[in-house]
Amino acid sequence: MATKSLIERENKRLKLEQKYHWIRRSPKKEMSKAIALSEKWEIQAKLEALPRNSGPTRLHRRCFVTGRPRGNYRDFGLSGHVLREMVHECFLPGATRSSW
Structure with a gap:
């Protein structure tokens, strides 16, 4: 954070x-x-x-949730590990889960 x-x-x-x-x-x-x-x-x-x-x-550009300055996805405004957690918890509809 x-x-x-x-x-x-x-x-x-x-x-x-x-x-x-x-x-x-x-x-x-x-x-x-x-x-x-x-x-x-x-x-x-x-x-x-x-x-x-x-x-x-x-x-x-910073992560919307954690404020992390690196590894952000522009489409979501989230960093990679937060995006992964949200996809696994089904908070982002349409995103496919994979074994990252």
């Missing part, structure tokens, strides 16, 4: 990313249209002024 502080940190990053999504997107469009190198530097300075944790690459 992941500590609560790590899960809260991820939630904070998610909120920051949603807040700054459009603010971050507009300078990137300007960057592709800019011709002069000095213009690109100015636009880059605007992007660097934004909070570091507001970038979408800083987000990390």
Whole structure:
């Protein structure tokens, strides 16, 4: 089980990313249209002024149940061992059991 502080940190990053999504997107469009190198530097300075944790690459997918950061299945939002336990207990209809 992941500590609560790590899960809260991820939630904070998610909120920051949603807040700054459009603010971050507009300078990137300007960057592709800019011709002069000095213009690109100015636009880059605007992007660097934004909070570091507001970038979408800083987000990390976690297991919905345990908060585990590795071995997650996107379709279910669960880590592998939790998914296996739920399939064996018949909580996920349509998933086939196999000898894992």
